[in-house]
């Protein structure tokens with residue numbers, strides 16, 4: 001029986017059968033031969049997710065001073081049997097279509113240009129592709145699995161996909177190929193996990209070579225400057241030996257705009273790996289630290305948004321950021337955990353030196369639950385119970401103007417409010433399928449869904465992302481501004497209330513509403529609350545006072 005993978009648009013892709021693999025390898029060998037004759041280096045990018053798909057295109061777009069392409073890229077995506085989005089990367093990329101949805105128009109144009117016009121990019125599902133690469137770029141995931149909600153210490157690094165990839169690499173690559181690990185890993189992984197795995201595989205193949213392994217982490221920001229955040233941004237790198245370092249520096253100088261954004265070369269890969277973890281733990285800590293000030297603001301009539309804007313003007317404090325409803329995304333919730341885990345399980349220390357990093361992650365992981373409390377209270381003020389209230393969440397992704405839903409604050413908001421008996425709807429212009437719900441029994445992996453921390457979650461597998469905002473608004477009791485997508489910034493209160501069919505509870509989770517809008521919602525009979533926005537009470541009192549003021553009799 002042929003197996004299919006179905007794209008979000010409903011198109012069916014047949015999964016390859018055993019005989020297809022050798023035909024596919026022949027195709028790649030032919031292509032590689034042609035490309036080498038053109039003087040191009042063959043680069044295999046392993047893992048075509050949010051990072052790999054765009055990195056593959058950036059490498060494929062590389063040109064020399066005469067404007068001639070210098071690299072041919074084979075994107076390699078593992079094949080699985082479940083109908084999950086990852087299966088579609090290879091066939092869609094081969095058509096020049098991006099599977100990552102983003103506000104950055106360069107994502108589609110660079111993929112289309114390299115796949116269809118320059119013909120420097122192809123994608124495949126066969127590991128045999130690795131045999132052809134001069135450089136192998138590893139962009140597979142390395143997860144951190146948490147056993148409980150709000151306690152990162154109870155968890156472990158999940159190196160399975162990475163270790164499997166490294167074994168396959170060791171079994172297949174040319175012994176002189178450079179393996180560049182871009183995955184964010186537990187510090188120590190390149191030298192103490194990757195290098196030994198590949199070396200062991202080399203020995204099994206009778207090869208005496210020292211594997212050339214290097215690390216250089218990604219700082220990609222999916223969003224408006226997705227492509228540029230890979231190509232035009234500072235990189236840090238390091239190799240396991242002199243030759244690996246020389247090769248990684250050469251490669252990055254060729255594919256990244258290092259003239260404007262110079263490379264930092266560190267002595268050892270553990271330093272590059274630690275730089276990534278510290279960088280993200282720093283940001284997670286900055287955000288977590290504001291959670292307590294957010295509560296302080298709510299309880300004392302302070303608008304945290306304005307406080308932050310006031311502080312930001314001071315150049316030394318310009319990176320202070322208003323924390324949204326939970327600090328999601330793939331990286332910030334897990335990276336500090338990889339550091340804690342490495343200290344014990346790679347480096348063998350028993351003591352507990354980490355205080356701030358785990359605390360920050362725990363605070364961030366549970367911040368969104370407070371949104372459910374605000375919603376409950378706002379509805380209660382309107383005399384409506386939360387149970388069976390119709391609630392619309394605006395935004396499913398973890399940050400503005402991207403379609404990435406991983407560990408988004410919105411997921412926890414939906415789960416908690418469902419547990420409290422509410423009926424949830426969601427709108428997101430960037431997300432067609434919210435796999436965390438639709439496939440909650442198998443995505444991100446079996447028994448890894450956040451579903452396990454809440455009760456009454458079964459019905460959420462029927463949750464569908466509404467694309468028509470007007471329809472989504474119809475008849476709701478409450479609206480939650482959860483993500484700063486540009487589509488929501490100018491939504492007018494009159495339009496919201498009209499489409500909802502009457503006054504509703506409005507919850508601003510991300511400093512989206514200005515004072516004029518908050519005032520208008522109150523004037524329309526709504527209740528408004530917001531994370532860190534204690535001043536709404538003042539606006540409410542002002543509206544009430546204006547309403548109650550006796551009308552002055554006309555003069556004369």
Ligand SMILES: NC(=O)c1ccc[n+]([C@@H]2O[C@H](COP(=O)([O-])OP(=O)(O)OC[C@H]3O[C@@H](n4cnc5c(N)ncnc54)[C@H](O)[C@@H]3O)[C@@H](O)[C@H]2O)c1
Pocket residue numbers: 046047048049050051052076077078086139140141142161162164165168182183184185218219220221222330331
């Ligand atoms: N997403 C971001 O914004 C971001 C930013 C900076 C760094 N990173 C880091 O980059 C790495 C990759 O992140 P991502 O967001 O692209 O993850 P992802 O889950 O979107 O992509 C990983 C891909 O690798 C594939 N894969 C796994 N094992 C494979 C194998 N054996 N062969 C071929 N493919 C395989 C998976 O199927 C998946 O498609 C992570 O370490 C992440 O922490 C991500």
